[in-house]
Amino acid sequence: MSSCEGKSCSTCERRSKGTKDELLECKLSRIKHKIIVMSGKGGVGKSSVAVYIALALAQKGHRVGLMDIDLHGPSIPKMLGLHGLLRISKDQEILPHEYSPNFKVVSIESMLEDTDSAIIWRGPIKHGVIQQFISDCTWNDLDFLVVDCPPGTGDEALSIARIMPDAKAVIVTTPQEVALADVRKSINFCKKVQLDIAGLVENMSGLYCPHCNEFIPIFRTGGGSKTAERMKIDFLGSLPFDPAVVVGGDQGRPILEDAASDSPFRKAVETLADAVVARFERNGAEEVKESQTVH
Numbered sequence: 001m002s003s004c005e006g007k008s009c010s011t012c013e014r015r016s017k018g019t020k021d022e023l024l025e026c027k028l029s030r031i032k033h034k035i036i037v038m039s040g041k042g043g044v045g046k047s048s049v050a051v052y053i054a055l056a057l058a059q060k061g062h063r064v065g066l067m068d069i070d071l072h073g074p075s076i077p078k079m080l081g082l083h084g085l086l087r088i089s090k091d092q093e094i095l096p097h098e099y100s101p102n103f104k105v106v107s108i109e110s111m112l113e114d115t116d117s118a119i120i121w122r123g124p125i126k127h128g129v130i131q132q133f134i135s136d137c138t139w140n141d142l143d144f145l146v147v148d149c150p151p152g153t154g155d156e157a158l159s160i161a162r163i164m165p166d167a168k169a170v171i172v173t174t175p176q177e178v179a180l181a182d183v184r185k186s187i188n189f190c191k192k193v194q195l196d197i198a199g200l201v202e203n204m205s206g207l208y209c210p211h212c213n214e215f216i217p218i219f220r221t222g223g224g225s226k227t228a229e230r231m232k233i234d235f236l237g238s239l240p241f242d243p244a245v246v247v248g249g250d251q252g253r254p255i256l257e258d259a260a261s262d263s264p265f266r267k268a269v270e271t272l273a274d275a276v277v278a279r280f281e282r283n284g285a286e287e288v289k290e291s292q293t294v295h
């Protein structure tokens with residue numbers, strides 16, 4: 001893949017000169033690590049995990065993009081309190097929301113005048129839209145692009161896996177056996193489409209009582225790490241259930257924004273973000289080693 005090397009790129013800077021594929025290739029070459037957050041089952045907290053991983057990485061100083069490709073049920077702008085439509089630049093590029101100077105966000109929700117309208121698109125149209133989320137948006141150089149997929153293994157997951165073949169999946173689950181059965185489907189999907197798996201995250205993994213701080217395993221715990229071991233994939237970490245996450249999601253104010261908070265959830269998110277960085281850096285190091293062995 002050719003690299004546009006940032007600002008000197010004529011394809012990015014003068015869009016009329018590049019074909020659609022060149023533009024896409026050029027944009028992708030400016031993104032170091034690509035993370036596809038997916039789950040086999042709805043409601044396990046996939047969007048929340050995507051938001052919190054992205055936010056924690058940005059707070060650690062990385063340049064981060066968050067792309068919401070849950071076209072039928074986008075929730076990211078609401079969770080982050082991002083209002084208004086995305087603007088278009090002079091050279092006809094979509095300008096992502098800037099949550100903070102190093103954290104950009106794009107969602108279909110921020111492109112529709114009527115957010116209550118139902119999207120009725122077939123696979124090829126969805127594929128084109130997802131492709132445009134990358135090729136037609138001003139992401140510039142990113143350390144991480146985090147993509148929030150809809151639940152399951154449908155068109156959106158397939159499209160993004162094809163568009164970003166060097167991405168790695170982060171699979172989100174909850175500890176119950178019913179959810180874990182769906183994880184196995186996600187793992188098999190990744191194998192089928194040859195998408196590398198960065199690892200598994202167990203969300204809603206127990207609750208710390210707000211009164212006595214006792215740990216209560218509401219949906220049990222530990223199923224995620226056992227499944228990861230059984231399926232021979234990495235276990236990246238677990239996040240506890242925290243009622244403040246629900247309130248923060250509804251109010252558009254993620255709980256990492258509260259600098260004074262020292263909650264178990266916050267600590268778990270930070271540990272998870274470190275595990276994600278370590279996982280991607282380990283891969284980078286292995287790739288360099290492999291290329292040195294080949295030459």
Ligand SMILES: Nc1ncnc2c1ncn2[C@@H]1O[C@H](COP(=O)(O)OP(=O)(O)OP(=O)(O)O)[C@@H](O)[C@H]1O
Nearest residue numbers: 042043044045046047048204240241242245246249
């Ligand atoms: N660790 C957590 N603690 C408490 N609440 C959580 C946690 N994770 C997610 N939630 C809450 O659970 C609900 C569902 O979360 P979310 O929308 O992230 O799930 P999802 O898997 O992306 O859903 P969908 O299947 O609709 O895409 C939200 O109200 C969210 O605030």
